[in-house]
Structures are given as structure tokens and as C-alpha cells.
Amino acid sequence: MTAVDDVSFSMVADAPEVLTIIGESGSGKSTLARMILGIHAPSSGRIVFEGEEVSARVARDRHAFMAKVQPIFQNPFESFNPLKKLDRYLFMTAERFGRAGRGNVERVCDEALGAVGLSLAEVRGRFPHELSGGQLQRAAIARALVSRPRLIVADEPVSMVDASLRMSIVNLFSRLKREFGLTIIYITHDLATAYHISDRLIIMRRGQIVETGEARGVLSAPKHPYSQMLKDAVLTPDSAGIFRSSVQSRL
Amino acid sequence: MSAAPILQVRNLRAAFRTHHFGVRRDVPAVDDISFDVRANEIYGLAGESSSGKTTLIKTIAGVIKPPLELVGGSARFAFLPDCESLAQASPAAVAAIRWSKLAYIMQGSMNVLNPVRRIGKTFEDFALRHIGSAGDFQQRVEAHLQRVRLEPSVLRSYPHELSGGMRQRVTIALATICAPDFIIADEPTTALDVIVQKDVLAMMRDIQGAMGASILFVTHDMGVHAALTDRLGIMYAGRLVEEAPTDVIFRGALHPYTRHLIASLPRIGDRSERKSLTGVPPNLANAPPGCRFHPRCPLAVDICRVQAPAMTELATQHRVACHVVTGEAA
Numbered sequence A: 001m002t003a004v005d006d007v008s009f010s011m012v013a014d015a016p017e018v019l020t021i022i023g024e025s026g027s028g029k030s031t032l033a034r035m036i037l038g039i040h041a042p043s044s045g046r047i048v049f050e051g052e053e054v055s056a057r058v059a060r061d062r063h064a065f066m067a068k069v070q071p072i073f074q075n076p077f078e079s080f081n082p083l084k085k086l087d088r089y090l091f092m093t094a095e096r097f098g099r100a101g102r103g104n105v106e107r108v109c110d111e112a113l114g115a116v117g118l119s120l121a122e123v124r125g126r127f128p129h130e131l132s133g134g135q136l137q138r139a140a141i142a143r144a145l146v147s148r149p150r151l152i153v154a155d156e157p158v159s160m161v162d163a164s165l166r167m168s169i170v171n172l173f174s175r176l177k178r179e180f181g182l183t184i185i186y187i188t189h190d191l192a193t194a195y196h197i198s199d200r201l202i203i204m205r206r207g208q209i210v211e212t213g214e215a216r217g218v219l220s221a222p223k224h225p226y227s228q229m230l231k232d233a234v235l236t237p238d239s240a241g242i243f244r245s246s247v248q249s250r251l
Numbered sequence B: 001m002s003a004a005p006i007l008q009v010r011n012l013r014a015a016f017r018t019h020h021f022g023v024r025r026d027v028p029a030v031d032d033i034s035f036d037v038r039a040n041e042i043y044g045l046a047g048e049s050s051s052g053k054t055t056l057i058k059t060i061a062g063v064i065k066p067p068l069e070l071v072g073g074s075a076r077f078a079f080l081p082d083c084e085s086l087a088q089a090s091p092a093a094v095a096a097i098r099w100s101k102l103a104y105i106m107q108g109s110m111n112v113l114n115p116v117r118r119i120g121k122t123f124e125d126f127a128l129r130h131i132g133s134a135g136d137f138q139q140r141v142e143a144h145l146q147r148v149r150l151e152p153s154v155l156r157s158y159p160h161e162l163s164g165g166m167r168q169r170v171t172i173a174l175a176t177i178c179a180p181d182f183i184i185a186d187e188p189t190t191a192l193d194v195i196v197q198k199d200v201l202a203m204m205r206d207i208q209g210a211m212g213a214s215i216l217f218v219t220h221d222m223g224v225h226a227a228l229t230d231r232l233g234i235m236y237a238g239r240l241v242e243e244a245p246t247d248v249i250f251r252g253a254l255h256p257y258t259r260h261l262i263a264s265l266p267r268i269g270d271r272s273e274r275k276s277l278t279g280v281p282p283n284l285a286n287a288p289p290g291c292r293f294h295p296r297c298p299l300a301v302d303i304c305r306v307q308a309p310a311m312t313e314l315a316t317q318h319r320v321a322c323h324v325v326t327g328e329a330a
């Protein structure tokens, strides 16, 4: 079966950007993310990072590649080992990838946690199941920041957090891009945050790109019928009661 | 006039009790919460991340295990009138109503599917004894999957062969196929694209309407709340801080946290900066005294720092917990 079919795009190192991928559930977004991260090899075609094919790069030096390309996965409950305390996990990441040196491990982790509205004091000694979904996802983002990567592949990173925090996390992505030249691939179902922070947008359906372009242009005036359907299906505060039965009127 | 409640929650309290090097730490994640869910309504819960929404509904559903403890209060379902709360009911009593009366779609439930069982087998495990003969069972399941836009072929798949959104739809189909009286759903559509999400929500509304069932629906997606829910409760730091019919929350929220939440919603076509709250979300193990929102509240006055505001009914069906709004601060 083909989950991702003939997809092409490129990103330029000197022009950091937020590239957003939106699309049908099951259209291959996560599969594409896993290929960029070197977890799956493509059955045909090439993915090149800094001039070298990802699979070759991973085979040569997995560790160096992982320090530069960090994932944030769709489901925070999946991204942590349930038996390992979170602070240990973060410290290990900082020791393995960090540029800070051993003495600074705690400070580096606390800073990364601070960037996502958490603190070391709050996660110290706690197992993943002892945090709420949103806290755990923020910890996953902090973990990805610890190694100071060049590229972050974030697969639905904010689907489990409240609107206010959601905005502060995507704004954090913009800031990381501006201040540290970080490039971000942001996979999401949330068209509104995509509108706010993306430079470029890709819309996928059934393994293929149906529309791509400058993000706000595409979202303001989508051309492909599927993109138009997507935009029309977005629920907003103005969608009041579109599914509501007659309960209200009977009260 | 209001319909009779199918769920009555009264002064419910639950806490995580942990011991660290001999020091007991209490996380009061559900603190004195009271509300009703009426027959035939969809009650939405929103609020800050880690404000206790999942803990609240776990307590209501009786899915409590250490370190989570019921501290006090009750959560009574109309179909089990003698039972103060499922958290205290016998496992047999809870099992007897699971799926047929009460279905619970857990947060992150796309991972609760048994990884070594094909989806079709899981349907048999859960639903076969509640519905129909083996003969038309397959057909019923396929027809139901169709309603969440899934092909019958998923029945032959293992969970890891499906995308996040497909697994989420499988769990929704599992929870709804027996047409329970009460559905508790915690972030059930987070992994769905907006088109599929709209279909799935319409399906849940259909089932709810046709069966006269009630749904307690937790999500951060305020667009979903606007479209789907009849009433909305807003939580902050373990407490319910506002409750009103959904359109009133969107048009005329009164609590400063709710107002911030509504104002922070991003929109396509509007690039204006969204203000974030000052300060950090409260650490519940060491919650601020008085109103828990006071360190971040733009309206806070002296009394807020010492006394917790009580939920007060300010207008018909509109309750708020805020000293300033209720005028007690004057």
C-alpha cells in the first residue's frame, strides 16, 4: 500500500521557515514525518538533509543527525517511556545531545521547560502518567528543544492543549525560527494556528499534495476543491449550534 | 423549567496523594465541583490544560485508582439512583453498566486498543454480548463504521496499521455502537481533520438525539464546543469557575479566565497578536490561596488573595465564581 505518493518539496537552510502540512486524516502526514526523521525509509524517491540522503546520514551517524533533527509526536502518551521519570529523561537527552556540558544540564532543562510554561520543579520526580495531556505534550516539546536542533518535525504538537497555550506554543515556534534560525515542519489539523504562524503550506489528500503555496494566500483563498472543503469545515465560535438539536429550544 | 438531571455532581473532591521521601503531597485536582448534566443534553467542559478535566471525569466514571483518591462529595447517575458515586461502587456494578449505560472514551484512547488484537476482534469483545446475533453483528459493525467514515477493511487491521485519526474513530465507534444512555468523551476528535471531525460530531449528535442520551464532552477546541454543546462549564486549577448555555459563554462570558480564553482564540484571516496570560499555570501541588486565578488575573483585588469565591448564580442558568463579578469585592 502507498501511504505517501510522489511528494516533493524543499526547504532552504539560510531561509528558516515554518512549513505547515495539513490534510486528510490517514493521508500520510505522519508517514512523511517519519521518513524525514529517518525512522522509515521511502520505498522510492529521496529525502535529502544538508546535501546528504537521510537514510545514508542516519546510517553514518545517527546521533549527530538526531541532535539536528528532532521530533515532536502526535500523541504525548506515546513519546515517553512510561517507566522512566520525566526529569531523568530530560537530563539524559541534555547529556547526550546538549552543548551545555554536564554542569549545566539542570539549567538547560529548566530553560527548555520554561519556554513551554513548565518548570523543572513541576516535573521533578514525576512519571509521564502523572502529568495531564497538555503538560506531557509541553514536556515533549521541551525535550526536543534541549538539543538545540536545526529542524523540528512537529506532528500535531498542540492538539492536546488549551487555546491560549496553543497560541503561545506556536508563537514560540515563530520565535525559535526568528531568533535561532530553526526550521519547523508543523503538521496540524488546526487551520487557525496554521494561518497565524506558517510561511508555507502544503495540503495533502490520499498521500498526495493537492495544493501548496504561501500560507496565508492559500488559506484565505484556497483553489483546490479539497482545500476549499477543508476551510469550510472549520468550526469556529460562530459555528454556534450547527449540530445542536432542539434541546435548547425546549428548555 | 429544566429537564431532570441524568448526572448530579455535588461538592465532588478528588486528589492525587503521593508520598515523596516521607512527605505527603496532595494534588487537589478536583476541588468542590457541583453541576448537573440533564437528560438529552450535551454538556461541554473546557478549561486550561491540567485544570483537572480528565481527573473530574475519571472520578465521575469511577475510574479511580491510587494515587487518585475520592476525597468527598457525590456524582450520582439517574440510572443508578442508590449509588452515591461510581468511585465507591463495586467493580461488578460498574461492569454491569459499562458500554450499555455508560461509555467512556478516554483521552489518548487511540492507544487503549489492544495492540495484538485485530480491530474486528475488539468489536466482538466489547459489543457482541450487547447487540444482536452473531449473524447480523458484522453488518451492524460495518454500518456503524461507515458513520465515522471508516472502511470495513479496518476490521482486519491491527491498531498500529491505522493512522491516529483512524484509531480515534475506531474508539468512538466502539463507544457508541451499543447506544449508551450516557457518553463521556475526553478529547475524542483531536486527531481528526476538520472534515472528518465534522462528520463524526454530527454522528454523535445524531445518536445522542435519537436515543435521548446525554454526553459530557471535554475538548480544548472551542469551535467544537460552539457547534456541539448545549451548555458549557469552564475549569481553572481544579475548580469550576463559570457555567452557562454555550452561546452565553461565547457572547457574554463573565469570569476573567473565560474572557481571556475566548479572546485568545485564533481565527483565519485575523493576524492580530493574541495576548497570553501573565505568569505560569498554577502548580496544583502548591496552589495559590484564595481565588486560584489571582496571580494572573487583571481584575484581582485584596479579597481574591485570601478567600476563594463561591459559584454564584448571577442570571438564569449562568453561574460564576468571581468576587469582582458578583460584586462582593466592593
Ligand SMILES: Nc1ncnc2c1ncn2[C@@H]1O[C@H](COP(=O)(O)OP(=O)(O)OP(=O)(O)O)[C@@H](O)[C@H]1O
Pocket: A001, A003, A023, A024, A025, A026, A027, A028, A029, A030, A031, A032, A074, B160, B161, B162, B163, B164, B165, B166, B191, B192, B193
Ligand atoms: N505500519 C503500517 N502498516 C500498514 N499501513 C500503515 C502503517 N502505518 C500507517 N499505515 C497507513 O498509512 C496511511 C497513512 O497513515 P499516516 O499515519 O501517515 O496518516 P496521517 O496523515 O498522519 O493521519 P492522521 O491525521 O489521522 O494522523 C493510513 O492509511 C494508514 O492506515
Ligand SMILES: Nc1ncnc2c1ncn2[C@@H]1O[C@H](COP(=O)(O)OP(=O)(O)OP(=O)(O)O)[C@@H](O)[C@H]1O
Pocket: A129, A130, A131, A132, A133, A134, A135, A160, A161, A162, B016, B018, B027, B029, B048, B049, B050, B051, B052, B053, B054, B055, B056, B067, B068, B107, B284
Ligand atoms: N498520577 C498523578 N499523580 C499526581 N498528579 C497528577 C497525576 N495525574 C494527573 N496529575 C495532576 O493533576 C492535575 C490535573 O490533571 P488532568 O489530567 O485532570 O488535567 P486536564 O484538565 O485533563 O488537562 P489536559 O487538558 O492537559 O488533558 C495536573 O496538575 C496533573 O499534573
Ligand code: SF4
Pocket: B255, B256, B257, B291, B292, B293, B294, B295, B297, B298, B299, B300, B301, B304, B309, B321, B322, B323, B324, B325
Ligand atoms: S475572584 Fe478575583 S482573582 Fe479571581 S477571577 Fe475574580 S477578580 Fe480575578
Ligand SMILES: [Mg+2]
Pocket: A029, A030, A031, A074, A155, B163, B164, B165
Ligand atoms: Mg498522523
Ligand SMILES: [Mg+2]
Pocket: A132, A133, A134, B053, B054, B055, B107, B186
Ligand atoms: Mg485531560
